Amino acid sequence: MKIGGSLGKWSNEAKGAVRDAGQMADQFYKNTIGDITDSLGNISQCLASLDKIRIRVMERTIEYHTAALRVLIRSNYVEQEIIETVWHMVKNDIRRSPEPAIYHLPNPKSSVGAKKIDIESHVFPKNKYPSILVHGMGYNASLDDAYSFYRDFEDHVDVFSDSRYADHDIYLVSYDTELTDESDSIIRAAIELLLGMIPGGDLEPLVLGVFWRELERRASLTGDYIFPFLKRIKQEVPTALGFAVTHSLGCFTLASASQKLLSENRNNKIFSKWLCMAAALPAMPLLKQGVFR
Known part of the structure; x- marks a missing residue:
């Protein structure tokens, strides 16, 4: 695949940096094993330990390479532009x-x-305060999976069993938020096509970065799905004493629905508390533009 413009520059630089990290790790491994072998010589009682040492050094080498690549990603050397490009390559397939x-x-x-409820016809039990959990x-x-x-x-917190x-x-x-083996393979193949093969490289952060774009889309669609449910709570449950529990992408999902509710009336309130754990939250302008649909 031939890539031009600024992305071509970034692709080449990212590929080169990742490969340099790999070559440095490989050289580190070879030099270390060579030094140990020279020191031990052919002393028979040491040969049994040499293989254990070799395996340990190899493990440390993999850790070194993984850490180096993650530093590159965290420092934005491997740019968002790379993730966006891979996303557009694979989005229809995943x-x-x-x-x-x-x-x-x-x-x-x-x-x-x-039981699965029908949002339009569900009857809220009297004298109960709806509380919602989103994984x-x-x-x-x-x-x-939702129950798990x-x-x-x-x-861990023993809330609902409390009187x-x-x-x-x-x-x-x-809702479906699973990275399947098929999707993982598709994304990895696209990354390797874009950056070239990266022997020994840890592609997991890049794979998750690309897949997160698909998860944002699914979270936004799920937010649209639960919006009428939140609206009915507001209309039919007189006191907002329930609460919401969400984690990571689940925070994004509930926030997407809540933004729609607040856009109708900024005084809408349906929960007394929101336990928002490790939040991934949407930006209002992006949702308005519908970029995740």
Whole structure:
């Protein structure tokens, strides 16, 4: 693939920097093994230890290369322009519906009895305050995965089993945020096509950077899906005493829906608290432009 302009310059520089890091790591490995071998000579009692030393040095070399590449990415040497280009190369191949759903969890101690709700016709239990949980990346679109996020949260903080929250009603948002092996392979192939083969390189940060663009799209679509649910809470539950629990991409998802709600009326309030963990939040202008759709 031939790349011109500033991107061609960045591609060549990024490729060269990554390869330089790899060559430095390889030379480090060879020099270290050579020094150890020269020191040990052919002393038989030391030969058994040499292979263990070789493996340990190889592990350290991989760590060195990985760390060097991550420094390049964090310092923006591997530019956002690279991620954007790979994203445009693969976006149609990794695009999937998030398959969003909302499950009502009547029993906070078990997923038995949980049911997918119809947003338009769902009847909110009286004297209950809706509370919503939205997971982040790495989950299938299923009740089991949505419940596993809730269970992880509850096992650590023990909120909903507390009698003080017996009047809170639990809703779990489910959507597909999993990086499949197929998508991973497609993204890696595009990165290698763009930058060239990077022997021993850690491509994980670049892969996740590209896949995050797809996750932003899915989160935005899921935000559109849950928006009517939030609107109904505002209209039909007189007191906003429930709360929201979100993690990472889940914060982006709920924020996307909340922005739409606030654009209708800045005084709209549906939750008393929002526990926003490791937040990934959308920028209002980008959502207005619809760049994630």
